[in-house]
Amino acid sequence: xxxxxxxxxxxxxxxxxxxxxxxxxxxxxxxxxxxxxxxxxxxxxxxxxxxxxxxxxxxxxxxxxxxxxxxxxxxxxxxxxxxxxxxxxxxxxxxxxxxxxxxxxxxxxxxxxxxxxxxxxxxxxxxxxxxxxxxxxxxxxxxxxxxxxxxxxxxxxxxxxxxxxxxxxxxxxxxxxxxxxxxxxxxxxxxxxxxxxxxxxxxxxxxxxxxxxxxxxxxxxxxxxxxxxxxxxxxxxxxxxxxxxxxxxxxxxxxxxxxxxxxxxxxxxxxxxxxxxxxxxxxxxxxxxxxxxxxxxxxxxxxxxxxxxxxxxxxxxxxxxxxxxxxxxxxxxxxxxxxxxxxxxxxxxxxxxxxxxxxxxxxxxxxxxxxxxxxxxxxxxxxxxxxxxxxxxxxxxxxxxxxxxxxxxxxxxxxxxxxxxxxxxxxxxxxxxxxxxxxxxxxxxxxxxxxxxxxxxxxxxxxxxxxxxxxxxxxxxxxxxxxxxxxxxxxxxxxxxxxxxxxx
Amino acid sequence: xxxxxxxxxxxxxxxxxxxxxxxxxxxxxxxxxxxxxxxxxxxxxxxxxxxxxxxxxxxxxxxxxxxxxxxxxxxxxxxxxxxxxxxxxxxxxxxxxxxxxxxxxxxxxxxxxxxxxxxxxxxxxxxxxxxxxxxxxxxxxxxxx
Numbered sequence: 001x002x003x004x005x006x007x008x009x010x011x012x013x014x015x016x017x018x019x020x021x022x023x024x025x026x027x028x029x030x031x032x033x034x035x036x037x038x039x040x041x042x043x044x045x046x047x048x049x050x051x052x053x054x055x056x057x058x059x060x061x062x063x064x065x066x067x068x069x070x071x072x073x074x075x076x077x078x079x080x081x082x083x084x085x086x087x088x089x090x091x092x093x094x095x096x097x098x099x100x101x102x103x104x105x106x107x108x109x110x111x112x113x114x115x116x117x118x119x120x121x122x123x124x125x126x127x128x129x130x131x132x133x134x135x136x137x138x139x140x141x142x143x144x145x146x147x148x149x150x151x152x153x154x155x156x157x158x159x160x161x162x163x164x165x166x167x168x169x170x171x172x173x174x175x176x177x178x179x180x181x182x183x184x185x186x187x188x189x190x191x192x193x194x195x196x197x198x199x200x201x202x203x204x205x206x207x208x209x210x211x212x213x214x215x216x217x218x219x220x221x222x223x224x225x226x227x228x229x230x231x232x233x234x235x236x237x238x239x240x241x242x243x244x245x246x247x248x249x250x251x252x253x254x255x256x257x258x259x260x261x262x263x264x265x266x267x268x269x270x271x272x273x274x275x276x277x278x279x280x281x282x283x284x285x286x287x288x289x290x291x292x293x294x295x296x297x298x299x300x301x302x303x304x305x306x307x308x309x310x311x312x313x314x315x316x317x318x319x320x321x322x323x324x325x326x327x328x329x330x331x332x333x334x335x336x337x338x339x340x341x342x343x344x345x346x347x348x349x350x351x352x353x354x355x356x357x358x359x360x361x362x363x364x365x366x367x368x369x370x371x372x373x374x375x376x377x378x379x380x381x382x383x384x385x386x387x388x389x390x391x392x393x394x395x396x397x398x399x400x401x402x403x404x405x406x407x408x409x410x411x412x413x414x415x416x417x418x419x420x421x422x423x424x425x426x427x428x429x430x431x432x433x434x435x436x437x438x439x440x441x442x443x444x445x446x447x448x449x450x451x452x453x454x455x456x457x458x459x460x461x462x463x464x465x466x467x468x469x470x471x472x473x474x475x476x477x478x479x480x481x482x483x484x485x486x487x488x489x490x491x492x493x494x495x496x497x498x499x500x501x502x503x504x
Numbered sequence: 505x506x507x508x509x510x511x512x513x514x515x516x517x518x519x520x521x522x523x524x525x526x527x528x529x530x531x532x533x534x535x536x537x538x539x540x541x542x543x544x545x546x547x548x549x550x551x552x553x554x555x556x557x558x559x560x561x562x563x564x565x566x567x568x569x570x571x572x573x574x575x576x577x578x579x580x581x582x583x584x585x586x587x588x589x590x591x592x593x594x595x596x597x598x599x600x601x602x603x604x605x606x607x608x609x610x611x612x613x614x615x616x617x618x619x620x621x622x623x624x625x626x627x628x629x630x631x632x633x634x635x636x637x638x639x640x641x642x643x644x645x646x647x648x649x
Contacts, residue, residue, distance in 0.1 A: 385521040
């Protein structure tokens with residue numbers, strides 16, 4: 001599938017969604033109280049767009065998937081986050097405009113950036129990255145093709161974009177959305193309440209694309225230290241209750257635009273930003289440890305994927321999954337309704353709704369593996385890159401269980417997470433330390449070592465299975481045997497005791 | 505930021521992935537000492553991709569590079585490989601100052617090379633041998649003691 005085909009699949013849904021409610025127009029800006037950033041002023045045009053059904057659906061998409069089942073406060077949504085990103089963009093851009101008098105950051109640019117912030121997450125489906133992962137897996141070859149294809153005369157136009165960003169771009173540049181946004185623009189432009197921007201340029205920022213002389217704009221929206229990251233780190237911490245500090249205001253006031261021969265006009269931070277950028281990287285690692293890689297949250301992700309595994313085994317007319325739009329379109333309550341109406345998915349959905357989560361049967365990491373076979377974990381990691389391979393492996397473990405311990409193959413999971421992408425962030429973030437050329441953060445901080453340390457000490461592979469202790473104990477032994485047979489991995493007793501099970 | 509990308513019910517079609525391609529390439533390189541500098545690895549693979557992707561998309565199509573010129577292009581896939589090859593301790597960085605990636609378990613690298621080699625066609629093996637020769641100068645560190 002190329003990009004055009006993907007957009008063709010999405011367009012009927014966008015059209016139907018937009019036609020379900022007439023635009024509401026406003027005379028004056030609105031003030032919104034946000035628990036993270038305080039008061040945020042939204043222009044009439046922004047409120048009209050936020051009021052559209054395409055944006056309103058973000059109220060029903062949790063920012064951190066099913067993490068609220070583990071951190072009860074993590075009820076924040078893509079809608080809250082969207083408004084928060086507008087606040088961060090405003091903070092960075094306004095600070096730049098103040099300092100770089102006569103520079104390229106004028107009111108029109110700020111309007112354009114705010115609009116990109118407003119639209120950057122419209123491609124998310126229920127439970128955010130959980131569904132994005134299912135989509136990435138299900139349409140892996142399609143997204144690989146899209147990332148390779150030439151578009152607008154540029155080779156690999158989408159190469160830096162994640163599936164969710166490509167979907168946002170597809171929605172924003174679809175014909176019905178363009179018609180909607182153009183009519184809203186014309187209404188407010190006719191009253192002198194908005195500038196003259198091009199929605200194609202705005203959409204480009206969502207996938208990290210801008211002209212060389214305006215690269216800073218793409219960096220603010222989709223860059224290594226972008227407004228999106230600043231907001232989600234702050235917001236995920238705030239709502240989960242995890243303590244990690246990010247000094248947003250200081251970061252805003254250290255942001256500048258690179259102006260050196262031979263370089264694009266990248267977003268660059270000055271030396272004063274170093275401790276605060278370090279804070280961002282540490283906050284991200286903290287969130288990975290405590291939230292994104294928390295074993296119970298990983299278990300909720302496996303259960304969510306289990307539902308899709310069951311749906312994929314049904315004919316399309318029963319599962320309702322015939323195009324990519326069917327994955328993205330539902331709001332979470334619609335997703336639950338669908339799952340509860342299908343006999344095969346109802347039990348897993350009920351388990352999630354009642355918080356009856358899968359539990360650890362085995363904990364596999366360099367710490368729980370014998371010294372002689374610890375390097376064999378790499379082979380398991382390599383296996384995890386092959387589509388479907390982990391499910392095949394889980395099937396083998398399940399097949400080896402005694403009949404009395406079998407509760408359903410879809411309930412046995414091997415979870416191999418990937419580490420935080422802090423090295424990517426650091427390799428692409430520029431900091432001006434007064435040398436002839438800017439440095440990357442990776443040259444200033446040993447992020448490579450931090451990541452290796454994270455992977456060696458914190459990143460953990462789990463085998464998850466049902467709560468029933470006897471069944472889980474059987475799964476632990478079966479998993480141990482399969483890991484030894486397939487990868488020659490030998491486990492220490494802690495692989496079992498950390499899962500609160502008996503060692504052999 | 506929750507990923508679960510390694511799951512899914514799509515069947516393995518036996519194709520190579522970026523990790524196995526780099527593991528095989530590592531086995532083709534002479535010696536046991538390589539640069540640990542991720543930027544040099546990324547640039548080397550980027551050059552190979554530019555040169556050979558049209559002929560061997562199955563070998564090089566799985567790498568995506570972020571280009572922020574004039575700094576060297578970077579790839580999550582290449583960085584990921586380097587982290588895992590050292591975390592898994594098939595290779596290790598003994599001296600971070602010098603940036604030396606040294607193979608600790610040559611038999612493990614050889615075993616991976618042979619296992620992956622079984623999936624490759626003779627033409628693919630020839631191509632990877634040629635590619636290894638091209639990046640050898642940049643990646644291999646010769647012990648001059």
